[in-house]
Amino acid sequence: MKVIVQKFGGSSLQTEERRDHCVEHVVTALRDGFKVIVVVSAVGRSGDPYATDTLLSLIGGIAPKVSKKEQDLLMSCGEVISSVIFSSKLQAEGISSYAMTGAEAGFRVSENYGNARILDVKTEQLENLLETYDVLVVTGFQGETPKGTVATLGRGGSDTSATALGAAVKASYVDIFTDVSGIMTADPRVVKEARHLEVMTYAEVSNMAYQGAKVIHPRAVEVAMQADVPIRIRSSQEQGFGTLIASSTSKIRGRDLDEKPVTAITHVKDIAQLKITGAGDQSKVFQLLSEADISVDFISIHADFLTFTIPVSKRIEAVDSLQSAGFDVTWTDKCAKIAVVGAGMTGVPGIAAGIVRALNERQIPIMQSADSHTTIWVLVAESDMIKAVNALHDAFLTVNRLEEE
Ligand code: ADP
Protein backbone atom coordinates (compact mmCIF):
# COMPACT_ATOMS: atom_id res chain seq x y z
CA MET A 1 0.00 0.00 0.00
CA LYS A 2 1.45 3.37 -1.05
CA VAL A 3 0.74 6.04 1.56
CA ILE A 4 1.22 9.79 1.43
CA VAL A 5 0.78 12.27 4.29
CA GLN A 6 -0.68 15.68 3.45
CA LYS A 7 -0.67 18.40 6.08
CA PHE A 8 -2.81 21.50 5.65
CA GLY A 9 -2.06 24.59 7.75
CA GLY A 10 -4.59 26.98 9.25
CA SER A 11 -4.62 29.57 6.50
CA SER A 12 -5.01 26.86 3.85
CA LEU A 13 -8.22 25.73 5.55
CA GLN A 14 -9.53 29.21 6.26
CA THR A 15 -12.37 29.46 3.74
CA GLU A 16 -14.62 27.10 1.81
CA GLU A 17 -12.83 28.07 -1.39
CA ARG A 18 -9.37 27.37 0.06
CA ARG A 19 -10.55 24.05 1.43
CA ASP A 20 -11.73 23.18 -2.10
CA HIS A 21 -8.14 23.57 -3.29
CA CYS A 22 -6.95 21.31 -0.46
CA VAL A 23 -9.48 18.68 -1.53
CA GLU A 24 -8.03 18.85 -5.05
CA HIS A 25 -4.62 17.83 -3.67
CA VAL A 26 -6.19 14.84 -1.92
CA VAL A 27 -7.98 13.87 -5.14
CA THR A 28 -4.73 14.11 -7.10
CA ALA A 29 -2.92 11.83 -4.62
CA LEU A 30 -5.76 9.29 -4.71
CA ARG A 31 -5.65 9.33 -8.50
CA ASP A 32 -1.92 8.63 -8.30
CA GLY A 33 -2.72 5.45 -6.36
CA PHE A 34 -1.92 6.62 -2.82
CA LYS A 35 -3.89 6.13 0.38
CA VAL A 36 -3.88 9.54 2.04
CA ILE A 37 -3.36 10.52 5.66
CA VAL A 38 -4.40 14.14 6.02
CA VAL A 39 -3.13 16.08 9.04
CA VAL A 40 -5.03 19.28 9.78
CA SER A 41 -4.33 22.39 11.84
CA ALA A 42 -7.09 24.51 13.37
CA VAL A 43 -9.11 26.45 10.78
CA GLY A 44 -7.90 29.97 10.05
CA ARG A 45 -5.79 32.49 11.91
CA SER A 46 -6.25 34.54 15.07
CA GLY A 47 -9.71 36.13 14.97
CA ASP A 48 -11.30 33.33 12.98
CA PRO A 49 -13.95 31.51 15.05
CA TYR A 50 -12.11 28.25 15.81
CA ALA A 51 -8.46 29.26 15.42
CA THR A 52 -6.15 28.38 18.33
CA ASP A 53 -5.71 32.01 19.43
CA THR A 54 -9.46 32.61 19.28
CA LEU A 55 -10.10 29.62 21.53
CA LEU A 56 -7.50 30.91 23.97
CA SER A 57 -9.12 34.34 23.96
CA LEU A 58 -12.23 32.72 25.47
CA ILE A 59 -10.23 32.31 28.68
CA GLY A 60 -8.47 35.67 28.39
CA GLY A 61 -5.53 34.64 26.20
CA ILE A 62 -2.68 32.54 27.55
CA ALA A 63 -4.20 32.76 31.03
CA PRO A 64 -1.90 31.91 33.92
CA LYS A 65 -4.99 31.27 36.08
CA VAL A 66 -6.03 28.33 33.94
CA SER A 67 -3.79 25.29 34.22
CA LYS A 68 -1.70 24.41 31.19
CA LYS A 69 -3.51 21.09 31.08
CA GLU A 70 -6.84 22.87 30.66
CA GLN A 71 -5.40 25.33 28.13
CA ASP A 72 -4.28 22.31 26.09
CA LEU A 73 -7.71 20.72 26.37
CA LEU A 74 -9.24 23.90 24.96
CA MET A 75 -6.64 24.41 22.21
CA SER A 76 -6.93 20.81 21.04
CA CYS A 77 -10.55 21.47 20.01
CA GLY A 78 -9.46 23.61 17.04
CA GLU A 79 -8.01 20.64 15.19
CA VAL A 80 -10.91 18.40 16.19
CA ILE A 81 -13.36 20.80 14.55
CA SER A 82 -11.10 21.14 11.52
CA SER A 83 -10.77 17.37 11.02
CA VAL A 84 -14.52 16.82 10.91
CA ILE A 85 -15.09 19.78 8.57
CA PHE A 86 -12.44 18.50 6.17
CA SER A 87 -13.57 14.88 6.34
CA SER A 88 -17.17 15.89 5.67
CA LYS A 89 -16.03 17.83 2.61
CA LEU A 90 -14.23 14.76 1.29
CA GLN A 91 -17.29 12.61 1.93
CA ALA A 92 -19.44 15.12 0.05
CA GLU A 93 -17.13 14.49 -2.93
CA GLY A 94 -17.81 10.76 -2.62
CA ILE A 95 -14.41 9.98 -1.07
CA SER A 96 -14.31 7.40 1.71
CA SER A 97 -12.86 9.35 4.59
CA TYR A 98 -12.69 9.08 8.39
CA ALA A 99 -11.79 11.79 10.92
CA MET A 100 -9.85 10.88 14.05
CA THR A 101 -8.01 12.52 16.95
CA GLY A 102 -4.27 12.37 17.47
CA ALA A 103 -4.88 9.93 20.32
CA GLU A 104 -6.87 7.58 18.07
CA ALA A 105 -4.14 7.86 15.45
CA GLY A 106 -1.70 6.57 18.06
CA PHE A 107 0.18 9.66 19.24
CA ARG A 108 1.61 9.01 22.70
CA VAL A 109 3.10 12.23 24.04
CA SER A 110 4.85 13.47 27.17
CA GLU A 111 2.89 15.23 29.89
CA ASN A 112 4.62 18.53 29.20
CA TYR A 113 1.45 20.54 28.47
CA GLY A 114 1.84 23.21 25.80
CA ASN A 115 5.09 21.75 24.56
CA ALA A 116 4.69 17.98 24.67
CA ARG A 117 7.11 15.66 22.91
CA ILE A 118 6.04 12.70 20.84
CA LEU A 119 7.07 9.54 22.69
CA ASP A 120 5.70 7.03 20.22
CA VAL A 121 3.18 6.66 17.40
CA LYS A 122 1.26 3.41 17.66
CA THR A 123 -0.28 3.21 14.23
CA GLU A 124 -1.86 -0.25 14.35
CA GLN A 125 -5.42 1.06 14.55
CA LEU A 126 -4.72 3.72 11.94
CA GLU A 127 -3.22 1.18 9.55
CA ASN A 128 -6.25 -1.07 9.99
CA LEU A 129 -8.53 1.83 9.17
CA LEU A 130 -6.50 2.55 6.04
CA GLU A 131 -7.63 -0.87 4.74
CA THR A 132 -11.22 0.39 4.89
CA TYR A 133 -10.92 4.09 4.11
CA ASP A 134 -9.02 5.87 1.36
CA VAL A 135 -8.39 8.95 3.46
CA LEU A 136 -7.91 9.40 7.22
CA VAL A 137 -8.09 12.94 8.56
CA VAL A 138 -6.03 13.25 11.73
CA THR A 139 -5.96 16.20 14.12
CA GLY A 140 -2.45 17.64 14.19
CA PHE A 141 -0.73 19.30 17.16
CA GLN A 142 -1.85 16.86 19.86
CA GLY A 143 -1.62 13.45 21.44
CA GLU A 144 -2.45 11.43 24.49
CA THR A 145 -0.28 11.45 27.62
CA PRO A 146 0.42 8.32 29.69
CA LYS A 147 -2.40 9.56 31.98
CA GLY A 148 -4.90 9.58 29.14
CA THR A 149 -5.05 13.39 29.02
CA VAL A 150 -4.61 15.56 25.92
CA ALA A 151 -1.39 17.54 25.48
CA THR A 152 -0.39 19.81 22.59
CA LEU A 153 2.97 19.92 20.83
CA GLY A 154 3.44 23.71 20.80
CA ARG A 155 2.96 26.19 17.96
CA GLY A 156 3.78 24.71 14.57
CA GLY A 157 3.33 21.25 16.10
CA SER A 158 1.08 19.93 13.33
CA ASP A 159 4.11 19.86 11.04
CA THR A 160 5.70 17.43 13.49
CA SER A 161 2.49 15.38 13.71
CA ALA A 162 2.66 15.02 9.93
CA THR A 163 6.29 13.95 9.66
CA ALA A 164 6.01 11.63 12.68
CA LEU A 165 3.05 9.87 11.04
CA GLY A 166 4.93 9.78 7.75
CA ALA A 167 7.87 8.13 9.50
CA ALA A 168 5.66 5.67 11.38
CA VAL A 169 3.79 4.43 8.29
CA LYS A 170 6.81 4.77 5.97
CA ALA A 171 5.02 7.23 3.71
CA SER A 172 6.35 7.91 0.22
CA TYR A 173 6.19 11.66 0.92
CA VAL A 174 5.07 14.05 3.59
CA ASP A 175 3.57 17.07 1.85
CA ILE A 176 3.32 20.21 3.99
CA PHE A 177 0.79 22.45 2.24
CA THR A 178 0.90 26.10 3.18
CA ASP A 179 0.32 29.61 1.88
CA VAL A 180 3.63 30.02 0.00
CA SER A 181 4.95 28.11 -3.03
CA GLY A 182 7.76 26.49 -1.04
CA ILE A 183 10.85 27.43 0.90
CA MET A 184 12.35 30.67 -0.27
CA THR A 185 15.63 32.50 0.23
CA ALA A 186 13.88 34.70 2.84
CA ASP A 187 10.35 35.20 4.14
CA PRO A 188 8.51 36.47 1.03
CA ARG A 189 6.39 38.70 3.29
CA VAL A 190 9.55 40.61 4.17
CA VAL A 191 11.72 40.32 1.05
CA LYS A 192 9.96 40.98 -2.25
CA GLU A 193 12.81 39.44 -4.27
CA ALA A 194 12.93 36.21 -2.23
CA ARG A 195 13.45 33.27 -4.55
CA HIS A 196 12.05 29.78 -4.52
CA LEU A 197 14.42 26.95 -3.54
CA GLU A 198 13.71 23.72 -5.40
CA VAL A 199 15.68 21.16 -3.45
CA MET A 200 17.25 21.31 -0.01
CA THR A 201 18.81 18.92 2.50
CA TYR A 202 17.22 18.19 5.88
CA ALA A 203 20.22 19.80 7.57
CA GLU A 204 19.81 23.05 5.64
CA VAL A 205 16.09 23.30 6.31
CA SER A 206 16.42 22.33 9.95
CA ASN A 207 19.01 25.06 10.40
CA MET A 208 16.75 27.61 8.69
CA ALA A 209 13.76 26.53 10.76
CA TYR A 210 15.69 26.82 14.02
CA GLN A 211 16.73 30.31 12.95
CA GLY A 212 13.14 31.40 12.59
CA ALA A 213 11.91 30.48 9.09
CA LYS A 214 8.51 29.41 10.33
CA VAL A 215 7.49 27.78 7.04
CA ILE A 216 8.18 24.42 8.75
CA HIS A 217 8.77 23.50 12.39
CA PRO A 218 12.38 22.42 13.08
CA ARG A 219 11.34 19.30 15.01
CA ALA A 220 9.30 18.17 12.03
CA VAL A 221 12.41 18.24 9.87
CA GLU A 222 14.43 16.25 12.40
CA VAL A 223 11.79 13.55 12.68
CA ALA A 224 11.69 13.15 8.89
CA MET A 225 15.47 13.15 8.66
CA GLN A 226 15.78 10.30 11.17
CA ALA A 227 13.37 8.18 9.14
CA ASP A 228 14.65 9.49 5.77
CA VAL A 229 11.12 10.37 4.61
CA PRO A 230 11.15 13.06 1.92
CA ILE A 231 9.20 16.23 2.70
CA ARG A 232 7.72 18.59 0.14
CA ILE A 233 6.68 22.11 1.08
CA ARG A 234 3.97 23.17 -1.35
CA SER A 235 1.26 25.73 -1.93
CA SER A 236 -2.19 24.45 -0.99
CA GLN A 237 -3.75 26.82 -3.50
CA GLU A 238 -1.74 25.84 -6.58
CA GLN A 239 -0.46 22.65 -8.15
CA GLY A 240 3.30 23.47 -8.11
CA PHE A 241 5.91 20.92 -7.09
CA GLY A 242 7.19 23.03 -4.20
CA THR A 243 10.47 22.49 -2.36
CA LEU A 244 11.74 18.93 -1.96
CA ILE A 245 13.65 18.19 1.24
CA ALA A 246 15.73 15.03 1.25
CA SER A 247 19.00 13.69 2.60
CA SER A 248 21.10 14.24 -0.48
CA THR A 249 20.47 16.78 -3.14
CA SER A 250 23.58 16.37 -5.21
CA LYS A 251 21.98 14.37 -8.03
CA ILE A 252 18.97 16.59 -8.52
CA ARG A 253 20.31 19.92 -7.47
CA GLY A 254 21.91 21.00 -10.73
CA ARG A 255 23.06 24.52 -11.19
CA ASP A 256 20.90 26.50 -8.85
CA LEU A 257 22.27 29.04 -6.43
CA ASP A 258 22.59 26.37 -3.81
CA GLU A 259 26.33 25.94 -4.14
CA LYS A 260 26.64 29.55 -3.05
CA PRO A 261 27.86 29.97 0.53
CA VAL A 262 24.62 31.56 1.71
CA THR A 263 21.30 29.70 1.34
CA ALA A 264 18.87 32.04 3.08
CA ILE A 265 18.30 34.93 5.45
CA THR A 266 15.95 34.35 8.37
CA HIS A 267 14.64 36.58 11.11
CA VAL A 268 12.95 36.33 14.49
CA LYS A 269 11.50 39.28 16.34
CA ASP A 270 10.15 39.69 19.87
CA ILE A 271 13.54 39.29 21.46
CA ALA A 272 14.85 41.10 24.54
CA GLN A 273 18.51 41.75 25.23
CA LEU A 274 19.52 41.71 28.91
CA LYS A 275 22.69 43.08 30.45
CA ILE A 276 23.90 42.11 33.90
CA THR A 277 26.51 44.34 35.51
CA GLY A 278 28.37 44.31 38.78
CA ALA A 279 29.82 41.56 40.87
CA GLY A 280 28.10 38.26 41.47
CA ASP A 281 28.36 34.67 40.42
CA GLN A 282 27.74 34.76 36.67
CA SER A 283 26.96 31.05 36.55
CA LYS A 284 24.02 31.70 38.90
CA VAL A 285 22.43 33.83 36.15
CA PHE A 286 22.20 30.90 33.77
CA GLN A 287 21.16 28.54 36.51
CA LEU A 288 18.22 30.79 37.43
CA LEU A 289 17.15 31.11 33.80
CA SER A 290 17.36 27.41 33.16
CA GLU A 291 15.33 26.70 36.30
CA ALA A 292 12.65 29.01 34.86
CA ASP A 293 12.88 27.09 31.55
CA ILE A 294 13.87 30.26 29.65
CA SER A 295 16.03 29.66 26.60
CA VAL A 296 19.00 31.95 26.32
CA ASP A 297 20.87 33.02 23.21
CA PHE A 298 23.64 35.37 22.11
CA ILE A 299 25.54 34.83 25.33
CA SER A 300 28.49 37.19 25.60
CA ILE A 301 30.57 37.06 28.78
CA HIS A 302 32.96 39.83 29.82
CA ALA A 303 34.99 40.43 32.97
CA ASP A 304 32.53 42.87 34.55
CA PHE A 305 29.27 42.32 32.65
CA LEU A 306 27.43 39.82 30.55
CA THR A 307 24.71 40.12 27.96
CA PHE A 308 22.36 37.63 26.35
CA THR A 309 18.94 37.49 24.71
CA ILE A 310 15.66 35.81 25.65
CA PRO A 311 12.15 35.81 24.15
CA VAL A 312 10.47 39.10 25.07
CA SER A 313 7.53 37.13 26.50
CA LYS A 314 9.85 35.88 29.26
CA ARG A 315 11.49 39.22 30.05
CA ILE A 316 9.43 40.17 33.11
CA GLU A 317 9.86 36.74 34.67
CA ALA A 318 13.60 36.71 33.95
CA VAL A 319 14.25 40.21 35.28
CA ASP A 320 12.21 39.52 38.44
CA SER A 321 14.09 36.36 39.17
CA LEU A 322 17.52 37.91 38.52
CA GLN A 323 16.78 41.04 40.55
CA SER A 324 15.50 38.97 43.46
CA ALA A 325 18.83 37.15 43.42
CA GLY A 326 20.60 40.53 43.74
CA PHE A 327 21.75 41.07 40.15
CA ASP A 328 21.83 44.48 38.51
CA VAL A 329 19.82 44.11 35.27
CA THR A 330 19.12 46.44 32.36
CA TRP A 331 17.33 45.44 29.18
CA THR A 332 16.28 46.42 25.67
CA ASP A 333 12.98 45.04 24.37
CA LYS A 334 12.05 45.00 20.68
CA CYS A 335 15.16 43.41 19.23
CA ALA A 336 15.28 41.10 16.24
CA LYS A 337 17.69 38.31 15.49
CA ILE A 338 18.72 37.89 11.87
CA ALA A 339 20.60 34.87 10.64
CA VAL A 340 22.59 34.42 7.46
CA VAL A 341 22.53 30.64 6.92
CA GLY A 342 24.33 28.35 4.54
CA ALA A 343 26.11 25.01 4.88
CA GLY A 344 28.53 26.26 2.22
CA MET A 345 29.84 29.18 4.25
CA THR A 346 32.29 27.05 6.24
CA GLY A 347 35.76 28.36 5.54
CA VAL A 348 34.57 30.94 3.01
CA PRO A 349 36.21 34.23 3.92
CA GLY A 350 34.43 37.54 3.73
CA ILE A 351 30.89 36.57 4.79
CA ALA A 352 31.15 38.44 8.08
CA ALA A 353 32.73 41.40 6.28
CA GLY A 354 29.87 41.37 3.76
CA ILE A 355 27.30 41.41 6.56
CA VAL A 356 28.90 44.31 8.37
CA ARG A 357 29.33 46.26 5.12
CA ALA A 358 25.70 45.72 4.05
CA LEU A 359 24.34 46.87 7.42
CA ASN A 360 26.78 49.77 7.81
CA GLU A 361 25.86 51.07 4.36
CA ARG A 362 22.24 51.35 5.55
CA GLN A 363 23.20 52.81 8.95
CA ILE A 364 21.82 49.80 10.80
CA PRO A 365 23.57 49.38 14.17
CA ILE A 366 24.57 45.81 15.07
CA MET A 367 23.77 45.30 18.76
CA GLN A 368 25.51 41.94 19.04
CA SER A 369 26.72 39.13 16.79
CA ALA A 370 27.55 35.44 16.97
CA ASP A 371 28.57 32.74 14.53
CA SER A 372 28.84 29.00 13.96
CA HIS A 373 30.23 27.23 10.90
CA THR A 374 26.87 27.35 9.07
CA THR A 375 25.31 30.54 10.45
CA ILE A 376 26.17 34.13 11.31
CA TRP A 377 23.71 35.99 13.51
CA VAL A 378 23.26 39.66 14.18
CA LEU A 379 20.98 41.34 16.68
CA VAL A 380 19.36 44.59 15.54
CA ALA A 381 16.55 46.84 16.72
CA GLU A 382 13.15 45.51 15.64
CA SER A 383 12.52 48.81 13.84
CA ASP A 384 15.54 48.01 11.59
CA MET A 385 14.57 44.39 10.99
CA ILE A 386 12.90 44.61 7.58
CA LYS A 387 15.59 46.92 6.25
CA ALA A 388 18.32 44.64 7.57
CA VAL A 389 16.86 41.41 6.13
CA ASN A 390 16.53 43.09 2.75
CA ALA A 391 20.05 44.51 2.91
CA LEU A 392 21.50 41.06 3.62
CA HIS A 393 19.34 39.36 0.99
CA ASP A 394 20.49 41.95 -1.48
CA ALA A 395 24.13 41.42 -0.55
CA PHE A 396 24.14 37.62 -0.71
CA LEU A 397 21.12 36.30 -2.60
CA THR A 398 19.70 38.73 -5.10
CA VAL A 399 20.52 37.36 -8.54
CA ASN A 400 21.64 40.57 -10.20
CA ARG A 401 24.11 41.20 -7.44
CA LEU A 402 25.54 37.67 -7.76
CA GLU A 403 25.86 37.96 -11.51
CA GLU A 404 27.65 41.26 -11.26
CA GLU A 405 30.29 39.76 -8.98
P1 ADP B 1 0.80 27.19 8.14
O1 ADP B 1 -0.39 27.81 8.78
O2 ADP B 1 0.48 26.60 6.81
O3 ADP B 1 1.54 26.25 9.03
P2 ADP B 1 2.86 29.19 8.62
O4 ADP B 1 2.39 30.58 8.77
O5 ADP B 1 3.24 28.42 9.84
O6 ADP B 1 1.76 28.40 7.76
O7 ADP B 1 4.12 29.13 7.62
C1 ADP B 1 4.05 29.74 6.37
C2 ADP B 1 4.69 31.12 6.41
O8 ADP B 1 6.10 31.00 6.65
C3 ADP B 1 4.62 31.89 5.12
O9 ADP B 1 3.41 32.59 4.99
C4 ADP B 1 5.83 32.84 5.20
O10 ADP B 1 5.46 34.14 5.56
C5 ADP B 1 6.66 32.26 6.33
N1 ADP B 1 8.09 32.10 5.99
C6 ADP B 1 9.12 32.50 6.78
N2 ADP B 1 10.29 32.26 6.21
C7 ADP B 1 10.05 31.67 5.01
C8 ADP B 1 10.89 31.19 3.95
N3 ADP B 1 12.22 31.26 4.01
N4 ADP B 1 10.29 30.64 2.87
C9 ADP B 1 8.94 30.56 2.81
N5 ADP B 1 8.09 31.00 3.77
C10 ADP B 1 8.63 31.57 4.87
Ligand code: MG
Ligand atom coordinates in the same frame (compact mmCIF):
# COMPACT_ATOMS: atom_id res chain seq x y z
MG1 MG C 1 3.09 26.44 10.49
